[in-house]
Amino acid sequence: MQSTRRVLFNPTSVPGLRPPRLQTRDFYNAGNSPKTGPRAIKVESAGIWRGVRRASTETGEGKSGHISAGPNEGILFFENLFPLVKNWLLRLPWHNDRSLPELLWRFNNQKLSSYHPLTLVKRALPSSVPIKVTEILPRFKDGGAFVKFSHPDGISAKEIEGLVSRYLEENPIKPWFSPFQRIRTNLVVGKPWLEDLYRFPSTRIKVEFVPPSPGLEAAELSQETLYSLFRKYGKLAEITSQPADSKVLPKYAYLDFTRMKHAIRAKNCLHGLKVSEEAGGGKAGTVLRLSYEPKTKSHWIRDWIVNHPRVVIPAVAALLATFTVAVFDPIRTFFIKTHIDRSFNISNNKVYKWFKSQATDLLSLRLGKSEAVNFSAIWDDRRSIIEQLQTWLIETTETFIIVQGPRGSGKKELVIDQALKGRPNTLLIDCKPIQEARGDASTIKAAAAAVGYYPVFSWMNSISSMIDLAVQGTIGVKSGFSETLDKQLAKIWQNTSTALKQVALQHRKKDDKDSQLSDDDWLEAHPECRPVVVIDNFLHKNEESGVVYDKIGEWAAGLTTSNIAHVIFLTNDISYSKSLSKALPDRVFRQISLGDITPEVARKFVISHLDPDTDIPDSGNKDKLTTSQRRRDLEQLDECIQVLGGRLTDLEFFARRLKTGQPPRRAVVEIIDQSASEILKMYLLAIDKADLKWSTEQAWFLIKSLAEKESLRYNEVLLSNTFASSLTPTASNGEAVLEALSAAELITINNYKGRPMSIKAGRPVYQAAFKLLTEDRVLKSRLDLAILTELTKIETKSIDKYETELNALGSLPSQPREVWPRVQYLLDKLAVSQGKIEAWEKEIGVLKKILSTEQ
Secondary structure, three states: OOOOOEEOOOHHHOHHHOOOOOOOOOOOOOOOOOOOOOOOOOOOOOOOOOEEOOOEEOOEEOOOOEOOOOOOEEEEEEOOOOOHHHHHHHHOOOOOOOHHHHHHHHHOOOOOOOOOHHHHHHHHOOOOOOOEEEEEEEEOOOOEEEEEEEOOOOOOHHHHHHHHHHHHHHOOOOOOOOOOOOOOEEEOOOOOEOOOOOOOOOOEEEEEEEOOOOOOOOOOOOHHHHHHHHHHHOOEEEEEEOOOOOOOOOEEEEEEEOOHHHHHHHHHHHOOOEEOOOOOOOOOOEEEEEEEOOOOOOOHHHHHHHHOHHHHHHHHHHHHHHHHHHHHHHHHHHHHHHHHHOOOOHHHOHHHHHHHHHHHHHHOOOHHHHHHHHHHHHHHHOHHHHHHHHHHOOOOOOOEEEEEOOOOOOHHHHHHHHHOOOOOOEEEEEHHHHHHOOOHHHHHHHHHHHHOOOOOOHHHHHHHHHHHHHHHHHHOOOOOOOOOHHHHHHHHHHHHHHHHHHHHHOOOOOOOOOOOOOHHHHHHHOHHHOOEEEEEEEOOOHHHOOHHHHHHHHHHHHHHHOOOOEEEEEEOOOOHHHHHHHHOOOOOOEEEEOOOOOHHHHHHHHHHHHOOHHHOOEOOEOOOOOHHHHOOHHHHHHHHHHHHOOOHHHHHHHHHHHHOOOOHHHHHHHHHHHHHHHHHHHHHOOOOOOOOOOOHHHHHHHHHHHHHOOOEEHHHHHHOHHHHOOOOHHHOOHHHHHHHHHHOOOEEEEEEOOEEEEEEEOOHHHHHHHHHHHOOHHHHHHHHHHHHHHHHHHHHHHHHHHHHHHHHHHOOOOOOHHHHHHHHHHHHHHHHHHHHHHHHHHHHHHHHHHHHHOO
């Protein structure tokens, strides 16, 4: 049985407002649970709050989503009762319909205050208006409430709206959360849709034109009609009609209000309004169906980023680059600086040095002393070169030094261990691991390791390159994420320059007499404080030289011209001037050429290897003989050194064999045999010849010629048919072939005043190896056969040219006298070529006979 208690507002009719612990709770007495007495509150104010209890909720009567008004009834919508700023609470998963009223009630100290929403509604309805409130439906999302009322026959709902609106203008009521905006009310003329979906107010309203019942046709209202209907609820910013060619049904229009509260007021008052035919709604009339339309997307930032990749991607790349420079560059410079001055090197620690000295005495670690004795004879012989280097390093002029010499001539030991011995702040960069690295990432990692550049994200270069390629294929332009190897190396060398300058300036003091000088002037005036950069293995594998060597050359030139550091290049290539002249075209290099040591020094070097410190006579045993004194076969030493020459690597290899007990001659024979095998494998019988820049015939021509003579004229070799007219495509350029063979150490090219003059064996021991190879009849016959076959093909091509020209001359209608000398010249050339071919054919026959009979 339904109760008919008269109350202001029956909270039990709003199930969503009941807290969990109470089955019945009035909106007014929230928190008070009287155990006895009525479950409603009587309000005696002018009798307008006396109503009938109804089963309704925030979503309408019976949760149907609608509220109906019968005869002599009306509905007013009051706005600005609840703060719109709290609408985000409705998105929370634990939200329910009772949370906001309960929070508001608790905020007002568990009693109805003058700012309570229902109190505000009560204050907004004057006692002079003859109405009776029958229902109140709060609309938290819209910040207001629907108030349903009944009125007598003598007054209409429209007149009541006017009375209430006029009263609110004369007596403005402002809620606590919005002290600058007053409460307003409008009469609901449509049939409001009371939904609790996650649809929130917006300044844009979508108005759909639907028929009043299925099967009828709705009319599309004009902008003037829409303006007349909606303008009284607030100022309109724009009215956008549906495009004329649009097939979307039902027809619609967009209304943009200047303020959100105007859109809320219009939506709640006009939804479901039926526009009559007289007002432009068509014969059957047109019903307006209103809904909020989000004007700005919730993910507009993300969408803008996705839709503008040409702007966003380069901007992100620039920001990442800026962040990297700002954060990582100081760290990298610090690590490079510590790598140069060895601040954290344990070998510079005094405690470590003391333990090392004690351990050296206890364990008799004499390897360092032994090696020093072994090289002492060589350093004595090259004392003038060492002193020259040290003199150049204290001069104020730009120091750009090149130390050139074949492999095994002791360039690195001479510079590092002798000229720079005891000098602090020395940076050694080995180009070999950098150049031999596979791929850009490995090259960057090797270059960073050489100077202490850390942290380095070499793997990011490959990933960013793939990203850049994908972006370029998508938007048509490069993103800028990836950096070329050129830029990456330039960044490493730039940070190294900064660290070198800091190391050089750390010797500067404020109380110096030249403290007023600028940094550049001070560095120019104090060359002894500049660090020394030693670049080893420069132009290693010169046939592959490219960006690595170019960047190193440019960077080294910048160091010297800015007086930041001294630079010393160690190279095996005699054509270094071609590469370095690009970096310093207007400078003269300081050059030192290291050759093989003299036979006297070579003898001392070998003997020093045979006589370690343990064999040197001491005060207790003066009669003890050294190893070299006890050996009877050392009388062959001079003869063997004459064959081996003065190359340190070969001499050291020879000395090790002697220490094992081998006789000198046998050791030399084995070294020659091993060298001959290396030559045969590397230069003559290479399996993969596609990567070679010389032909087998050219290499054998040089070996055979040098076996007969120790030195060949450079230009004479170039004029030979094997070099001038080679049929191998990769070996058609004779000078490039000679440079490639020189880089591969088969030969050595000697220069005179900057031009190539003569050709010798790449190592002295190769001279004997060449002779050994030419003594092999089968090998010599096979390779001579290849040369003669190629020469025969060359002359055959020449004969074809002569014959072609003779045919052309013979086809002339008449033979003028002027043609006769040319004909005779061609005939003579043809005869000479034919004579060569006949002679070579005879030799080829002999060689084939040898190959078929001998093994």
